[in-house]
Amino acid sequence: MSHAPLAAQFIADRPRATWHDQTLWFVRSKRDKAAQALPEWEELRECAAAIKAHTVAHLADYLEQFERAATNRGATVHWARDAAEHNEIVLRLLQQHQVRRLVKSKSMLTEECHLNPYLERHGIEVVDTDLGERIVQLAGEAPSHIVLPAIHKKKEDVGRIFHEHLGTAAGATDPNYLAEAARHHLRQKFLQADAGLTGVNFAVAETGGIVVCTNEGNADLGTSLPRVHIASMGIEKLIPRAQDLGVFVRLLARSATGQPITAYTSHFHGPRPGGELHLVLVDNGRTAILGNDEFRRSLNCIRCGACMNTCPVYRRSGGHSYQTSVPGPIGSILAPARDPQTHYDLPQACSLCGSCSDVCPVKIDLHHQLLSWRRELAQLGFLSASKRLGMQAMSFVFQRPGLYRTAGRVARWLVPKLPRALVYNRFNPWGRQRELPEFPRQSFREQLAARRRRGQSHER
């Protein structure tokens, strides 16, 4: 199903849709406060965008430098061309270590690769340890937001899920009580795990290290108890220097949740004594985006989620309506790059308001890219018949000024006289939630001509 009918389903529950909208706006407001507290906010954004542009221009060199430095520190680097290779590498590592239980901290890349169902098919128990991710995992769903995976769930929903899976009291809704139950449940999972898998927020070419940011400390527990740590990262996560972290760490949490920094910002350089650290570098379509002048900047993304929190469409349609691992504005750019056939409708969901571009900490020109995608997808033939025929008709009329003037005159005279049923019907989806503006009696051209005539008569 495409985005529009799924969004319609979401918004059919009015109170819930309003709650979702307001909750995300609250997060956006916290982001504003945090950003405004830093006088150098815009300078940080400029620096971040410049660092990313530089890194992408030299990405192959920096990846090689990163691999050398990481290897020198005792980590093992693996390269995966696509999702299937990534999943095979992870499974092979787990099988080599006879891993039966894996704990994971948040990684949108493994969502993108559909790692969990793949590992489960091979008999491995996979436990997502971020509380929000655990909630949606127990509910049998995918995250609906990249930073707030269970943002679409109310505490009553969480209470029901935990009652069923963790044995909490029926009808419990107190977040403290529910989080405490999850704490006991997940600490057991950490203690039983044979390996830990994390995502990567930043990888530093100069030092060969990776940085992982969490508030719960779940990445740290998951990598300090079991002996084997696997970290999956897209190749665009790289930055050149340790000092560049100063820029990105300052931007990330402020943009994501309005916090000045996450509770844990962990820098891993090589395995811990007696342990193993495996870094899986994944392409999965990123090099293709890198080759495209128009969409290259989407690789700047640090997955803060600010564009989702501010997006009027995302807030009112929910993350699941996008049907991609990364929803919202940035997801609507990345998804069609990977699979235009499936995701061609996402750039059409955008209202082009531009709010996403305003809040993006790495200055991705999101709404411009969404507009570019519309043109690109139309050229690829992914446009509904109604839009294609409508545009052809408009193009025909616009190229003939006489016809355009006549059509305008007829419409101004005729449309206001038409019965409603003829204007607002199933052939006019635009009019489903909107009223046509009141038709003026005269066109601009007619008004101008009349004004000129009056002007002449007033001349001395």
Next chain:
Amino acid sequence: MSGKVAILEAIRKHRVPAAALPNLERSWLRFADPLAHFEGQVAAVGGRTVRVRNSAEVAHVLSTYSEFAQAKQVVSSIDGIASTFAQDAVTTPHDLEAVDWAVLPAQFGVAENGAVWVTDEQLKYRALYFIVQHLALVLPAREIVHNMHEAYARLALGTSSLGVFISGPSKTADIEQSLVIGAHGPRSLTLFLVED
């Protein structure tokens, strides 16, 4: 063809416009009183700060906390605070689950966000920072940098296999955006700032 060769070739075949790496030595945000700002930020992220003159005072203040007074297993690497749990005797980090309190040193703090820098260099198991019920860190009050740029400038990143900025206790807001302190890790974070 190996994945590595294929990926590097796929990157190099594209001509990407050159862009300069920015110079980050700039006049970033500074505070008139970095220590006071640090204390305010720690409170804002759910932590607690206490100014002390020496470790005897640390011991005294800890004894006034009911969670510390009731703690059965304490790990300390601070002089004057007794360990009741033999960290060196354990052979797996999993055994640290029993620890109620850890009192450990931190290297420095960051005024802009209330974070402190710790590493696993002096620890047998790095899990200690994350698995204990309550964490107390002791650092010199003068070791507060203004911002993250200064913080990274003074770190020698990579000298230890783990370095962490810790800002407040473990927390989550994943249930309806309600803040809950003590997600999986420490339920509280106390920072002792030792003044000269």
